Amino acid sequence: MRLIFTVLFTLLWVSVSSADITILVNKGPFASIEQGAVAEDQTNFLDADLTDDRACTECFAATELAQFLPKAIDIKKENIKFDASMKMPATGDVFILGSRKTNPLIESLKQTKNAKLENDQSYRICSYEDNGRIITIIEGADRQGTLYGVYEYLNRLGVNFIGLGEKGMVFPTKKTALPSDLAIVENPSYFTRGFWSWYDRKPDKIFFRWMARNKLNFWTTENQPARYLKKLAFKLTAGGHDIHKNYFNPLSEYPFNHPLYQGDEDKPDDPYTVGDNYQGDANNDGMLSYYEAHKEWFGFKFGKRTTYVRDWQGSSYCISNKDAGKEFARRLVEQFVSGDWQYVDVLNFWMLDGDYKQWCACEKCKALGSHTDQIFIAANEVLKQLKQARDAGKVNHRVEISVIAYAASIEPPTKPLPDGYDLENSSITFYPICRCYAHNMGDGSCTGTNQIYVNQLKGWTQGQGRYYKGTLFIGEYYNVSSIMTMPVVYMKSMSADIPWYYNIGARDFQYMHTPTKLWGTWTVNQHLMAKLLWNVKADATKILEDYFTNYYPTTSKTTRKFYEALEFASASIKAIKHSTLDYNLRCRFLKKTSLFPSGHLQYYETHPMLNDGPDVVEIIQAVELAQRHIDQSLLDCSDPIEQQRLLEDWERFDYGKKMYYFLYHMIRLEMFHRADDIVMAKHEFKLLDNYKRQLEQIVEYVDVFCEYKDAYNGFGATQCTKQFEEYEKLYGHE
Ligand SMILES: [Zn+2]
Ligand SMILES: [Zn+2]
Numbered sequence: 001m002r003l004i005f006t007v008l009f010t011l012l013w014v015s016v017s018s019a020d021i022t023i024l025v026n027k028g029p030f031a032s033i034e035q036g037a038v039a040e041d042q043t044n045f046l047d048a049d050l051t052d053d054r055a056c057t058e059c060f061a062a063t064e065l066a067q068f069l070p071k072a073i074d075i076k077k078e079n080i081k082f083d084a085s086m087k088m089p090a091t092g093d094v095f096i097l098g099s100r101k102t103n104p105l106i107e108s109l110k111q112t113k114n115a116k117l118e119n120d121q122s123y124r125i126c127s128y129e130d131n132g133r134i135i136t137i138i139e140g141a142d143r144q145g146t147l148y149g150v151y152e153y154l155n156r157l158g159v160n161f162i163g164l165g166e167k168g169m170v171f172p173t174k175k176t177a178l179p180s181d182l183a184i185v186e187n188p189s190y191f192t193r194g195f196w197s198w199y200d201r202k203p204d205k206i207f208f209r210w211m212a213r214n215k216l217n218f219w220t221t222e223n224q225p226a227r228y229l230k231k232l233a234f235k236l237t238a239g240g241h242d243i244h245k246n247y248f249n250p251l252s253e254y255p256f257n258h259p260l261y262q263g264d265e266d267k268p269d270d271p272y273t274v275g276d277n278y279q280g281d282a283n284n285d286g287m288l289s290y291y292e293a294h295k296e297w298f299g300f301k302f303g304k305r306t307t308y309v310r311d312w313q314g315s316s317y318c319i320s321n322k323d324a325g326k327e328f329a330r331r332l333v334e335q336f337v338s339g340d341w342q343y344v345d346v347l348n349f350w351m352l353d354g355d356y357k358q359w360c361a362c363e364k365c366k367a368l369g370s371h372t373d374q375i376f377i378a379a380n381e382v383l384k385q386l387k388q389a390r391d392a393g394k395v396n397h398r399v400e401i402s403v404i405a406y407a408a409s410i411e412p413p414t415k416p417l418p419d420g421y422d423l424e425n426s427s428i429t430f431y432p433i434c435r436c437y438a439h440n441m442g443d444g445s446c447t448g449t450n451q452i453y454v455n456q457l458k459g460w461t462q463g464q465g466r467y468y469k470g471t472l473f474i475g476e477y478y479n480v481s482s483i484m485t486m487p488v489v490y491m492k493s494m495s496a497d498i499p500w501y502y503n504i505g506a507r508d509f510q511y512m513h514t515p516t517k518l519w520g521t522w523t524v525n526q527h528l529m530a531k532l533l534w535n536v537k538a539d540a541t542k543i544l545e546d547y548f549t550n551y552y553p554t555t556s557k558t559t560r561k562f563y564e565a566l567e568f569a570s571a572s573i574k575a576i577k578h579s580t581l582d583y584n585l586r587c588r589f590l591k592k593t594s595l596f597p598s599g600h601l602q603y604y605e606t607h608p609m610l611n612d613g614p615d616v617v618e619i620i621q622a623v624e625l626a627q628r629h630i631d632q633s634l635l636d637c638s639d640p641i642e643q644q645r646l647l648e649d650w651e652r653f654d655y656g657k658k659m660y661y662f663l664y665h666m667i668r669l670e671m672f673h674r675a676d677d678i679v680m681a682k683h684e685f686k687l688l689d690n691y692k693r694q695l696e697q698i699v700e701y702v703d704v705f706c707e708y709k710d711a712y713n714g715f716g717a718t719q720c721t722k723q724f725e726e727y728e729k730l731y732g733h734e
Helices: 002-017 051-072 104-108 143-156 205-213 226-231 243-247 322-338 371-391 450-461 491-503 522-534 540-551 556-570 573-577 616-636 640-674 678-696 721-731
Strands: 021-024 080-083 093-098 123-130 133-140 183-186 192-196 218-220 235-240 346-349 400-405 426-430 471-476 506-512
Touching (some): 021 051, 051 093, 205 226, 226 235, 346 371, 426 506, 556 616, 556 640, 616 640, 640 721
Parallel strands (some): 021 080, 192 218, 192 506, 471 506
Antiparallel strands (some): 123 183
């Protein structure tokens, strides 16, 4: 009887304590908050009226809060109500969401007076008791900050979005009461945080939601659901090496009524001078091309002007020709006004790929200065015309032109930027493609690679006499093409580099080719990167401790050892699989050049004072150690969700392990080949062939980042298929 009474009493108490929660948010032009939350297709993110943009994102933020609150707080979902009246309800706990632009209650409360939020993404969270109920204010500087404030609030309650989808979420083991003493203000360290990708790729919304919930905000527009991504407060990007091919191809049709050409009279008047190079329809295809109208606009190569532009290769336009620069810029700005780039916030302003050979080689271009000096002249014209488009109300949001600092234009400028260069709406993105991960970026002992990049970076960011004083965007390479989503672990590297880049002035950060599914061991990289980009002062040790404790609750010790072994195994990834500035393994097979000329990668364990990275035998030992630790975790694991996470880790690790063994046997085969030891070379070939067959079976875990031509299976991903065929001819037969 007494027991029953106690149970009844407890039930009664619970129902009283979990009184209704009301979430107050502005629904803007939408019929309800629930509808506003999914109204991205009814929202115009391109016009100057931001009312609907703000309502869409903030209503979505409200539904996110309502969805996840019951995971942490003792309340039922049906007891959470939305209210768009902007008036305090008489009873119950209250959440006030929004910014000063959307929610008048925020301005009126004394708790939010003197708020200083530095960026649209900044937020203030405060909660207090008021007449026996709890008021929580989540104030964003704008809609971005409101959304991020909600996620921060959920994080503080123990709701964490660590990996992708349901199995990636971590919820508190015990439910608590609403906190009543929060006083948080946060501003982002990096303003842009995310990924740069291209190709026709279709990540699902699980990945995008994971990004938003981790305050990541940078993704591409091409073939993507732009409005959905705008709702999630993303900045969108486009551009790349194919700008010339797509928008200023010498062979494409001249868009004006050329005074000397018949049959184009319906086109707009030609704003350019005719010049001496008019050729008419020289190839008789019935249309006047850019090249036929103005040969002098295009690249000078091998003694003549060329039409050669194929995808990423060819010749840039003639930057010293002012009309060419105007037309190039006009074509690009057209994309922002009414073409492919209407949703683009940051344009990757790249020339064709590779070195100086892809640039116009005429004497006038050479006289302009270095290739970096030249690219600023090209960008300047785009920035000027963009400003005109903004002033005319044709583009209503900020567009940033991010000039590529890479290959021929990686060195800082040698002369002042063009007059009036718009630093407010531009940046440079520094791309250290061959950087080494055995060493942190600032590590002075990496003289063969990272120090070379550091010196270039210093030229861009330090010294009173430098010519560039604008914003620095970093383009990292955690999954550069050749890494092929192998199980590389960057715990130490990110912990040091992300604050290091920040300290030399970087405020924007992306990396190329993120995997968008089946992360396995990549989860730790994605999680740590997101946390550090938001707050470079965050304690990486604590983030990682929490990661292993919460994500692998029953095997945290052995799983951590697995990750640490894997991190050591993957430290030389650039040397063994891609390239550092002083070493590339792949191009040494079947050649006369020395196999191991750099400290970065030797066969036996060696420790030179400079450029020392894990060597081949050390890598294999670490892979074996990692195997033992994950095997132990799988034996000990007693949590079904953790088991799913570990199995995905195992799959990604297994792919990497087979890749390391494939390379190990290819190296040994090459060593026996060089020693003319046919017996041992044939023996190694058999082992190599075995790994080739195993790698061919791995498809799903390779094809996770983009439609890259070599990523069709694990063997393609070795990028050593040609070398394999050669070895097969030599040693593949009895
Ligand atoms: Zn030129
Ligand atoms: Zn190094």
